[in-house]
Structures are given as C-alpha cells and as structure tokens.
Amino acid sequence: MNRWRFQRISNRILLYIGAGLFVLQAVFPFFWMVSTSLKPHVEVFAQPPSFIPHQPTLDNFKRLFTATNFLTYFRNSLIVSGLAVLLTMVVSTAGAYSLTRYQYYGREKIAGLILCTYMFAPIMVVIPFFILVKKGGIENTHLALILAFTSFCLPFTLWLMRAFFKTIPVQLEEAAMVDGAGRIRAVIYVVMPLALPGIIATSIFTFILAWNDYIFTRILITSDELKTLPVGVQDLFHSALIDWGLIMSAGMMITIPALLFFVTVQRYLIRGWGAGAVKG
C-alpha cells in the first residue's frame, strides 16, 4: 500500500514538472519581450542581462508612437483585417447554412472543394495573385489586400461555420416553420441567436488569421502608409543598429490584441472544435 501511495505522489510530481516545463517554454520568450521593452537603451545591452528592468521606462513605447509609423500600420491592420472578416463572415455564414440545411446536387462536392482549398498554402496563391492584381490595376491598394485576405480566410471560415451549423439541431427551425414562420423568420429568430456565439468565435479566429498575415502584404503593398503591422514592424529592422527595445515594444503592441482575442475564444479551441479552428 505504501509503495502504491509513493508512486501516486511521484506521478503527480512528474505531471506538474512536465506541465511546468511546457508552460515555461511558452511563457519565457514573452516575458523576455515585455522585460526588454521596458528597459532603457543602455540596460537592453547590459551584461549580465537583468530579468526585471532596474529602471523601468516607457521610453521605447513613446518612441514607437512618435518616431515611427506604428499607429498608421496599426490602423491599416485593423481596417483591412476588419473588412476582410466582415466580407468573409457574411458570405460564409450564408454558405455554411446552405451546406448544412439544403439538399442539392453537388453539395458534398462543393464541401470537398472547400476542404481542399483550406489546405492551400499562401505561397502557392500569392505569386499568380500578385500578377493578376497588377493586370487588374489594383496593385498597392487596400482593396487588393482585402481580396487577398478573403482568399485565404474564406475556406477556413466556411469550414468552421459548417462544422458549427451542424451542431445546431435542424428540428428547431423546422418546428418554427411548422408553426408558421417563414424560412427567413426562422433563421433570424431561431437559428441566429443559437449561432451567435459560433459566429463571434469564428470571426475572431478569422481576424487573428488576417491580422497575422505577412506574405500578401509584403508582396501586394509597396507604399509605407498602406502597410499593415507585420510588414511595418519587419521594416524597423532596416536601421543600422537594431534597436531591440523599440522592436520589442512593437512586438508587444501587436501581441496584445491577439492576446485579448485569444482569451475570449480559447475555450472554444479545446471544447470541441479542435483542429479545424486554426490554420497556418
């Protein structure tokens, strides 16, 4: 009996050590980013490095907002990702409803096609996309970027919404329709309230996907005032001496929105949706 107890306790200890190591490897780089961003210039390069800044300062953030175009990039990222999510969500909510509620010829083929495009990687699309955008005369515009974001978000969003609509029992709308409500009323009053959490969560996942894009913006946008955050921040590297304090503060400012969104939807990730809910 004693031996059994001993093993139980040592198993618990091993479990906590394992979990602790996984948490530590995830957290430490972020901790180091926050720490560096709060250090004055001299302390950033000090040896030995200090974990907690001795003289914490917001100087890096001040310079980020005044000396760089950070706020422009931030606004661009919000506008482009927001509009791409809006377009994607409207289209894919209708599409997912269609794929789960109507019977028609070719429905499963269409669903298979969407799954297929879900696996496409940006690099396979971006080169022809770039040439086509130039031919269409919309290079270096936010419109081109919104269309590009839609191209990689839509299959993902559609797939997620389809999985979500499948969990809403079709009997509920049928009952409403039996009670005399038309299809549109049934959708507005019965399906939508139930689907709303899923729609919000899907919007956020799509937003994160769009917010994180690098390659399309790098290739489609050339003017500085149209760039989004990931490309804008990369360009901070192009000075002679890399200003790590400034770069870390920029990294923090991009991570915070992603963190806020992640906190609101992370429970959806593990409860049920699993692999479908992320891409990349």
Add this chain to the structure above:
Amino acid sequence: MKRQVNPEFQPVPSSRTKTPSGNMAEESGAYLWKSSIAKTGPKRRDQLAGYLTISPALLLILALTLYPVAYSIWLSLLEKHSFFPQERFVGLENYIYLWKDPEFWTSLWLGIVYSGWTILFQVVLGVAAALILNETFWGRGLARAIVLFPYMIPTIVAVILWKWLLNDTYGIVNYWLMAIGIIMDPFCWLGADHIMLSVILMSIWQFFPFVLLSILARLQTISPELYEAAKVDGASAFSRFIHITLPQIRGILFVVILLRSIWMFTKFDTVWLMGEGAGAGRFIRTLPVYAYMRTLTYYQAGLGAALAVIMFGILVVTTVIYFRLFREEADIG
C-alpha cells in the same frame, strides 16, 4: 420519414400564428401537408435557395483561390517580368531550367530537412503535451491556454522574439549557456552553420501547439471507462498509451501529420523572416523562399510560378502516396 416536433420548444411569436393556443389542429394539419410535400416533391425551391446561398462563397473561392492557382500553371509556361507587362510563351523552358538549376535542388533538399525535423518534433511534443494537459491538475485551464498561445501570434513576433533570444552578443540563451559552462565562446545561432537549427527550433516552438490542440480535442472524447477498466486489469501507463490512447488518436494523427506536412513544406514567412538580414539566409533557402526570390528579387515571375506549380505537384503526389500507405487510418479519421 417521420419528424417530431419537440413539444417543449416555444415557437417564436410570429405574425401568422396570432393565437398561441387553440389552433393545434390547424397547425398539425399544416405540418402534415408540408412533410408530404417533402416526401414526394423534388423541393425545387430548396435546391434553388441552396445554390443561391452558397454561390457568393463559391464564386469568391473560384475567383480568389482556384483561378490564381490555375493561372499559375499558365504563368509557369511564360517568360514574364514581375513588374512589366510583356510576356512570351516559352513552353516548358522554365521547368527545364529548374531541372538543371543546382539552386533548385538545394532548396528542395533544405525544404525536406526543415519540414522533416520540424514535423517529427511537433508531433512528438504535441502528443506529449496533450497527454499531460489532458490530466486533471490545478491550473490546467490556464496552462492549456498559455501553451497554445504561441500558435496565435503573428510570425513576425515569433521571429523577433527568437532573434533576440538567440542574438550572439546580447542574447540570453548564449548568456545562459556560457554561464553554466556548456559553451566557452558565444554560439553563432544565426550564422551559416546553425541557422537551420535555429529556424527548426523556433518553428517547433511556434507550431507544435497545433498538434497539441488537435490531439487534446480528440483525447477528451475518449471514454474514461476504457482507462478505468485497463487500470483495474493492472495495465501500466505505457501500455495504456499503446493499447488505448494510440488506437483512438490514430485517425486525427493521420490528419494532423498531413496538414502539418503541407503547411511546413510550404512555410514561407517563418523561414524568410528568420533568414532575412542574418546574412546566412541562403542556408535556409527552402522551396517557398526560392519561389519568392525568383519572383520578387530576380523578377522572373514565370520561374516563380513554375516553382509554385512544382511545390503543388510534390504535395499532391505525396498526399496520394500517404493515403495509399495509411488507408486504414484515413478510414478512421
């Protein structure tokens, strides 16, 4: 086809059913009428509505994804400058050029090395983390969220984090390694010899949470009774993993490895950003990076497109072989 209306369901007040009670007969009559239509009629209205609601999504996918991919096949047969409009049909010349191009073979090999190692460790660490985070312990919810988070950040953030951690002069990793005496001189993480190792390490860090997430979601659906029974029979933790967990996660593992292989083999931003400015980018020039450079550094859009088509071809062939080899798992998944 017998459908039942949930009696507890409270219908939303609608203008057509003014009286909430008293006309049950009428309602059920309408119900019968409708369901008989459903049984016999071709539901043409439903079909039309179905096509109508899917068409915006389908048109956008056709125009924004499938058309560009198809166009890249045409583009790969042209000699085309990336910025000027002139183009010339050259047939398979781009492909022949690449066949003789040592740079192409190097990038293909580097891509295989990069994706091979990253996929292996992502799967091992992802499964291990999922098994741990599936146990019950204090702070589990928070631990799950934290471990998943690196997957959610923009690649540029992951790259600047790791470039700073691995910085040869001021990086904390070198400082630690020297402090505990593993190395004497600063290790040149981003130099020619070790940049592949560095990009593999940071890619594992960034992407293994995807495997964790997928496996964890599956583990939660395994009935605990299976484990209870095995415990009663005295099965060790290892044999429980082999005989209960593994068969249950085989299907999802099949899908996850496929998705990760596709996405790692075509991974552009992580590799490109890691190599850029480090001076050793050439040593991690994988196929996607090479395609990008052909298009935007040498302005040879035709060659760039040919590389994209080759990548696509490799993926299709590999996927088909993969399905043939593991058909059993595919059925489960």
